[in-house]
Amino acid sequence: MRATRPPVDKSERRGDLLRAARRVFATQGYHEAKVDDIAAQAGVAKGTFYLYFKDKRSVFVELLGALFERITKAILRVDVAQDVPEQVKHNIRAILAVLLDEPETTRLLLTHAAGMDKDFTENLRAFDQGVRQLLTESLTDGQALGIVAPGDPSLYAIFAIGALKEVLLTSATSATSVDREAIVKALYALLEHGFLRAAPEEIERKPPSRSTVLRSKKP
Amino acid sequence: MRATRPPVDKSERRGDLLRAARRVFATQGYHEAKVDDIAAQAGVAKGTFYLYFKDKRSVFVELLGALFERITKAILRVDVAQDVPEQVKHNIRAILAVLLDEPETTRLLLTHAAGMDKDFTENLRAFDQGVRQLLTESLTDGQALGIVAPGDPSLYAIFAIGALKEVLLTSATSATSVDREAIVKALYALLEHGFLRAAPEEIERKPPSRSTVLRSKKP
Amino acid sequence: MRATRPPVDKSERRGDLLRAARRVFATQGYHEAKVDDIAAQAGVAKGTFYLYFKDKRSVFVELLGALFERITKAILRVDVAQDVPEQVKHNIRAILAVLLDEPETTRLLLTHAAGMDKDFTENLRAFDQGVRQLLTESLTDGQALGIVAPGDPSLYAIFAIGALKEVLLTSATSATSVDREAIVKALYALLEHGFLRAAPEEIERKPPSRSTVLRSKKP
Amino acid sequence: MRATRPPVDKSERRGDLLRAARRVFATQGYHEAKVDDIAAQAGVAKGTFYLYFKDKRSVFVELLGALFERITKAILRVDVAQDVPEQVKHNIRAILAVLLDEPETTRLLLTHAAGMDKDFTENLRAFDQGVRQLLTESLTDGQALGIVAPGDPSLYAIFAIGALKEVLLTSATSATSVDREAIVKALYALLEHGFLRAAPEEIERKPPSRSTVLRSKKP
DNA sequence: TATGAATGAGGATTCATTCAT
DNA sequence: GATGAATGAATCCTCATTCAT
Numbered sequence: 001m002r003a004t005r006p007p008v009d010k011s012e013r014r015g016d017l018l019r020a021a022r023r024v025f026a027t028q029g030y031h032e033a034k035v036d037d038i039a040a041q042a043g044v045a046k047g048t049f050y051l052y053f054k055d056k057r058s059v060f061v062e063l064l065g066a067l068f069e070r071i072t073k074a075i076l077r078v079d080v081a082q083d084v085p086e087q088v089k090h091n092i093r094a095i096l097a098v099l100l101d102e103p104e105t106t107r108l109l110l111t112h113a114a115g116m117d118k119d120f121t122e123n124l125r126a127f128d129q130g131v132r133q134l135l136t137e138s139l140t141d142g143q144a145l146g147i148v149a150p151g152d153p154s155l156y157a158i159f160a161i162g163a164l165k166e167v168l169l170t171s172a173t174s175a176t177s178v179d180r181e182a183i184v185k186a187l188y189a190l191l192e193h194g195f196l197r198a199a200p201e202e203i204e205r206k207p208p209s210r211s212t213v214l215r216s217k218k219p
Numbered sequence: 220m221r222a223t224r225p226p227v228d229k230s231e232r233r234g235d236l237l238r239a240a241r242r243v244f245a246t247q248g249y250h251e252a253k254v255d256d257i258a259a260q261a262g263v264a265k266g267t268f269y270l271y272f273k274d275k276r277s278v279f280v281e282l283l284g285a286l287f288e289r290i291t292k293a294i295l296r297v298d299v300a301q302d303v304p305e306q307v308k309h310n311i312r313a314i315l316a317v318l319l320d321e322p323e324t325t326r327l328l329l330t331h332a333a334g335m336d337k338d339f340t341e342n343l344r345a346f347d348q349g350v351r352q353l354l355t356e357s358l359t360d361g362q363a364l365g366i367v368a369p370g371d372p373s374l375y376a377i378f379a380i381g382a383l384k385e386v387l388l389t390s391a392t393s394a395t396s397v398d399r400e401a402i403v404k405a406l407y408a409l410l411e412h413g414f415l416r417a418a419p420e421e422i423e424r425k426p427p428s429r430s431t432v433l434r435s436k437k438p
Numbered sequence: 439m440r441a442t443r444p445p446v447d448k449s450e451r452r453g454d455l456l457r458a459a460r461r462v463f464a465t466q467g468y469h470e471a472k473v474d475d476i477a478a479q480a481g482v483a484k485g486t487f488y489l490y491f492k493d494k495r496s497v498f499v500e501l502l503g504a505l506f507e508r509i510t511k512a513i514l515r516v517d518v519a520q521d522v523p524e525q526v527k528h529n530i531r532a533i534l535a536v537l538l539d540e541p542e543t544t545r546l547l548l549t550h551a552a553g554m555d556k557d558f559t560e561n562l563r564a565f566d567q568g569v570r571q572l573l574t575e576s577l578t579d580g581q582a583l584g585i586v587a588p589g590d591p592s593l594y595a596i597f598a599i600g601a602l603k604e605v606l607l608t609s610a611t612s613a614t615s616v617d618r619e620a621i622v623k624a625l626y627a628l629l630e631h632g633f634l635r636a637a638p639e640e641i642e643r644k645p646p647s648r649s650t651v652l653r654s655k656k657p
Numbered sequence: 658m659r660a661t662r663p664p665v666d667k668s669e670r671r672g673d674l675l676r677a678a679r680r681v682f683a684t685q686g687y688h689e690a691k692v693d694d695i696a697a698q699a700g701v702a703k704g705t706f707y708l709y710f711k712d713k714r715s716v717f718v719e720l721l722g723a724l725f726e727r728i729t730k731a732i733l734r735v736d737v738a739q740d741v742p743e744q745v746k747h748n749i750r751a752i753l754a755v756l757l758d759e760p761e762t763t764r765l766l767l768t769h770a771a772g773m774d775k776d777f778t779e780n781l782r783a784f785d786q787g788v789r790q791l792l793t794e795s796l797t798d799g800q801a802l803g804i805v806a807p808g809d810p811s812l813y814a815i816f817a818i819g820a821l822k823e824v825l826l827t828s829a830t831s832a833t834s835v836d837r838e839a840i841v842k843a844l845y846a847l848l849e850h851g852f853l854r855a856a857p858e859e860i861e862r863k864p865p866s867r868s869t870v871l872r873s874k875k876p
Numbered sequence: 877t878a879t880g881a882a883t884g885a886g887g888a889t890t891c892a893t894t895c896a897t
Numbered sequence: 898g899a900t901g902a903a904t905g906a907a908t909c910c911t912c913a914t915t916c917a918t
Contacts, residue, residue: 013898028337029333029334029335029336029337032337034891034892035893036892045901046901047893047895047899047902048901049893050892051899055893056892084415085415088415111333111334111340112333112334114248114331114333114334115250115330115333115335116334117248117251118251121248125392142415146416147416149408149413149414151405151414152401152405155401155402155405158382158385159382159385159386159406159414160382161385162381162382162383162384162385163377163379163381163382163385165384166378166380166381166382167374167377167378167381170351173344182371182374183374186375186378187378188415189370189413190375190378190409190413191414192413192416194368194409194410194412195358195368195410196304196307196368196407197365197366197367197368197411232881253907253909254908254909254910255908255909263883264882265883265910266910266911267881267883268910269909269911269912270881270882274909275910466775467771467774467778468772469688472886472887472888474887482903483903484889484905485889485890485904485905486904487889488889489902489903493888493889523853548771550772552768552769552772553687553688553768553769553771553772554686554772555686555689556685556686556689559686577852584854585853585854586853587850587851587852589843589852590839590843593824593839593840596820597820597823597843597852598820599823600820600821600822600823600824601815601819601820601823603819604818604819604820604822605815605816607819608789608815611782620809620812621812624808624816626853628851629851629852629853630851630854631806631850631851632847632848632849632850633806633808633813633848634742634745634799634804634805634845634848634849635803635805635806635849670877691911691912691913692912692913692914693912693913701879702878702879703914704880704881704916705877707915708877712913713914
């Protein structure tokens, strides 16, 4: 009846539970994850869970909150006075670093966060909003400087974010590991030139070479 | 025990319930949606729901199944022998038509489908897979013809899908209505040229011709 | 949400619930018995029931399974080389001991088991079959030795079982306690001589032997 | 929407439903039988059921009530001044006739009636009581005349009834048809002489014929 | 009469949370 | 702190019964 596992260094407990929760949530999703499962995964009794967390929801929120923070920190506001391409790539790289290192949390964010809760969905939207906002502003700055094409900058932000999300989702979801730098390059290339080269009239106008030039990834 | 409401108009019921379910699921998410809510929304008693659907899950599945089908039908495989840009735009337009007309179902798909069920998540992945596959193949064809940039075509597919998903999510999520044709153009422009013009020096260095011309499409 | 009742004495709970279920099932029958009733009878909350049993059906099955086992153990295969009458009486006595000590379980078996379930009915039939089979075999052995009258031994088995069942049912059903030894004797007497002495003239008319004649079915 | 099957002779309906109910109840048991099943089996709509019967329970009660009546009518009180064996056999025969002709109703009575209802169980007990009573009285009369062995006559009644019930149950339950007259003879023989011939000492004492001797045990 | 769509009471089951030890 | 037995609110689903047509 008493078990009281040797005080594993005390404050380890909370981390154990957090990690356990992350794994269980990522595997089963929020609703199929039972507090029992989390406790079992952490190797403690169910009651212990409640010594460290107010309730099931709050662990989930905490896990994603921490992720939000890390992502937020990882993103540097692009200074248009500096080397923009490098900053953009840096941001992509940084976000990938945060999220690909924690495929479980990524799964939480990208596949299980939405199905959670009305309240939390609001949270999530707020975060998304924030990121989009930030990016939109940078793009607007960029347009002023002519380094971003004219057009709706928030649409551009959405596209960029969507593209990034989808690779992350795919990576976090599939078992295969990925070549991060390849993603960085490919995504940056997309932002800079797209990947469609279909412009017949122009192709006709500019006879031989050029498409090569066009494709010449990123000078 | 009572038999109240006269059969309204007969086969309306099923449609009513389907619509009610769509709304409730979209609003509350699968788990917060109670069968009672759906019935109430449809203006019938709880038991009536079960006259038309096996269980709560099956309505959800049916709603998304129908959506999958409509999306699948909407997408035309790009024939690289034809006018590619137009076909690409057509596909974007078609998908937008299906999903922007039903923001609720779109919300189901993009925010609530994942939180459902392990089984259903599998379904969902299969659908995603299918779409990605199709697009990847088209892109591969395109590469052979030089109208798609070299590089990992499945990465391109992922980017394109992600960008599209994100606009859809944003649109379906925000109250504001959107200018579809603007989205079509902007997305197509992204695919064709990206939006970063990050190397002014180079642009200057490479005077009049191509890239400028090419890019000048939109303004 | 509350955690009330201190674990009493620990593993008592299961037994409490089992007993409670037995009583409630015996009183109300399987279908009229609500899980709430069982929990209430055991003095615990409904949820507690499910800590110890998978579902309502499984308690019922467990109760009867245990009974089947006890009955099966109680019955000794008659060794025709030994004192047969004593063995027969022993078996009667043993079965009575098992079943009269638990009138509630007996009621479960004899009046509520059949109304349960198609599946369970099958179970029940199998048990009946087994007992009948065993008895039939013994009787067949007995016939070879001339200590069982000629005739269909399975019919004899059925009669004996039926007679025993009916006393048990009557006893378990009526409030009055019974004199077990009286039952043993009376039942044994039935098996040995019947109770009808209906043909005085014939007995007189047909002097010594020919009881064969007497037996000659239907005078 | 209208179907109104051609008025199959009107009063047929009730009989159809009764027969349908009998079959369904016999097959599935009272609780697994759905009113829908009965209506379907009778080839009418569910609502029609309620035009002829107050509720589900009442059909069941009616079916068994009719059976009770037929059984009651079939049993003739034994007149000890007449040919007793023949009367006994007649009763056995009559009961078999009623019940073996309707194996379904027999199944209702013997396997599904008990699991029904508290109220109905009372009903059933009353009927059983009545039959037992009647038989007990006859046996008591018989004892006065010396044609029934001494001993508790109600116990004898119980045995006889139990033996009969069990054959009926077995017959109604197994697919194989049975030789009624064989049952009559065997049961009567049981009542008259039992089937055990196990009396070793006596066997030694009465060399040749023995079985007669054996049988002479009680009188 | 016959129909069958609609109703909603009723009950089994789950699981987050509490709290006596 | 740790434990895990106990709790009961919350929901899904079934199906006998009703009644507008």
